[in-house]
Amino acid sequence: MAQAVGGQAEHKDVLVGVLDDVQDGLNGKSKRISVGEIVASLNDRGFGALCAVIGALAAMPVIGALPGVSIGSAIIVLLIAGQHVIGRRSVWIPKFVANFSIERATFEKGLESVRPYAKWLDGAIRPRLLWFVGGDTERRLIAAAIGVLALVMLPLALIPWGVLPPALAIPAFGIAITGRDGLFALIGYAFVAATAYMLYAFSGVIASLLQGL
Template sequence: MPDNEGAPKTGRRRLAGLLTRRRPTSRAQRFSTVLRRIGDEADERIFFSELAEVFGDRVFGALMFIFAVPNVLPLPPGTSSVLGAPLILIAAQLAVGRRTLWLPKFIAGRSILREDFQRLVGRTLPYLRRLERFLAPRFDVMFGIVGDRLIGIACFLLAVILFLPIPLGNMLPGLAIVLFSLALLQRDGIAAIAGWVATAASVAVLVAISGALWIAAKAFVHALF
């Protein structure tokens, strides 16, 4: 379970050192490998500020993946709203073109139990490793100053949808953000295109659900009066 205690500086340096001891940056390692090593080598709790330091120049894609991928899985009601809040903050910074991620203290100081992180990673790794076989840097036109900001805007809107209490409204937006995250991590334009397709599908479903709810509400009011 997350808590609000501040992360000790020595703990942050320890985790970052474990994951970069033999390599200059986390980009030299597969994302799935970094996730597994975090779960294996972290202390009892993993602070969000630690994760931001560990992933370095891949922090936007990495943290959006971590917060978005649970939404693709069956979750208790209300969980998507909790996960949507940090996604909104991260995506907003990507949308305005920040190159480094800023986390306010109330988010940076939050943490997750290592066992919970391991459980999430354990459910995700088999699928992530299969996807990584097909991911590769390509179609650079999808990224850059304009492309990254457009992805940030899309992820911001998707995160807002996740934050709203829309019935069955979390899986498609969560999937779209996951695809965009993988695209940013590997600079893979094909994954970015898949993310845009999933975004369009998410908007279409949102419009359909909203229309159905509006029609139902009008029918209910008409029946009453």
């Protein structure tokens, strides 16, 4: 499936606006919500909004702790970031990924739990430090960083809460792009450093777990 990833949202109500778009686009009676529906609900909010929402799913305890969500989120973000790096203006998601679903009640509970934080963050988001987010090169660099983060989420998923640093970095980068806020890009890069440290610190444990699979 393909979804347009066009214009950026204004910095006012950036995150709350994204949450509203998701909820408005997912009005229905089905008991489960698919990844394809989530992507479609964002319409043309853009690459940053997609990464912010999907990355946040892996970071929220109510959703991220569900079996397979961390790995599924990583695969989706990796696909999205890779296509952005090569300059693709629409996102293609394989059918088997688009059909992956979670319970509607769990998803809606997760959205409502993050809304107060979204409102608080919206008050802090504003265009600044644009040399980190303003140009095409900078955005592709962020997309490449997001892709690497998504890739390392796969082995870190073997460690309890191991995906938390990259799962926080990805929404930070998404906010940076969507709100044109370079400060959040710096926060994202700080989480990249934390992710690298965690991968190094637990490399032996991860190797042992992989050998046991």
